[in-house]
Amino acid sequence: MAHINVLDPSASPLDYYGYELRRHREAAGLTQRQLxxxxxxxxxxxxQVETARKLPTEPFSERVDxxxxxxGLLTRLLGLVLRSQLPAWFQQVAELEARATEIATFHTHLxxxxxxxxxxxxxxxxxMDRSKLDDRTTVRLGRQRILKKEQPPVLWAVIGEAALRQEIGGPDVMRGQLTRLLSYEDDPLVNVQVLPFAVGAHAGLQGSFDLFRFVDDPAIVYTEGYGQGHPTANxxxxxxxxxRYDHLQAAALSIKDSAAxxxxxxxECHGEQQLSFDGRSLA
Structure with missing residues (x-):
């Protein structure tokens, strides 16, 4: 008889997810291969997902549900599972993102x-680290689920012009990333403004930071160093x-001018006609 790994559903959110997946699959009378x-x-x-050796993804969870x-049980559990896989020092920030009604971010270079x-x-x-890269990428993208909630937060993102020009991952990756930023141009809940080089000295020279605002709780500022985060409600x-953020928004280009x-x-950087995020021409 094949050995069956018995999970303790209280060990972690990932173990609980695997336990529930197996329980519902067996109740449906399906083998792993059949499912x-x-x-x-x-x-x-x-x-691998049932035995907590592989992280589930959103498409996987939706199809299983x-x-x-x-x-929708597994899809609802997914956010908890992915947040639990974040570095311990960042998990509190992911919880702030999930609870906030408004998020204001300033990043200079990405x-x-x-x-x-x-x-x-x-x-x-x-x-700098390519270990478990697929899972770490899945976890990071999992944070974006908050933008699809029934009542998502309003997101304001001021980014330095350097973030548009720093070629991370190569030309194809950058085309895709810039196209993603353009896809929010007409979205009232996700607002992207670019702080151009021409501004010179500005209110964010001390570094990037995030502001989280809530309905009833005090606002929180988050700054980040190498391998550590610093949330404060001071x-x-x-x-x-x-x-500072008010001044950064005032100095940044408008949403329309930022998109332009x-x-x-x-x-300039890629010398070709840009496409919308779904692949259609923006010309």
Whole structure:
């Protein structure tokens, strides 16, 4: 008889996910291979997820929920599973992202994680460490699920012009990332503004930071160093960073002018007609 790995569902969110997946699959009378055939994944992958050796993804979870009639259980669990896989020092920040009604970010040299494409995120995460890169990329992209919630936060993202020109991952990756930024041009909940080089000295010279605002709780400022994060609700720090962000938004290009600069950057750096995120021409 084949050995069956018995999971403790209380060990971790990933173990609980695997336990529930196996329980519902067996209740449906399906083998791992049969379920894999139904959802267009391998039986081996189903087994790896069931035994907490492989991270589930959103498409996988949605297909399993549909196939097993679980009422969206696994898809709902996915956010918890992915957040649990983040570095310990960053998990609190992911929880802040998930609870915030408004997120204001300023980054000088790269697109914020909530706006990154898969290829761009993979290039950023793999710059110094390529271990478990697929899983780490899946976890980072999992944070973007908050933008698809029934009541998503309003996201304001001010990015330095350097983020448009720093070629992370190569030309194809950058084309995809700039196209992703352009895809939000008419989205009232995701607002991208570019701080151009021409501004010179500005209120964000001390570095990148995020502001999280909530319905009932005090606002929180988050700054980040190498391998550590620094969230604080100190009123003086929040007041200072809120003022800085107001000045950064005032100095940055408007949303429409920012989109125009992104398009020009694509033409200058890549010398070809840019496409919309779904592959259609923007010309």
């Amino acid at each position: 894999g055939d139904v959802i267009n994944y391998t039986g081996s992958l189903v087994g 549909a196939a097993l009639g679980t009422g 697109a914020h994680g909530l706006l990154q494409t898969q290829a761009y995120a993979r290039a950023v995460l793999g710059a 009123p003086d720090t929040v007041k200072d960073c809120s003022l 600069l992104i398009r020009r950057t694509m033409e």
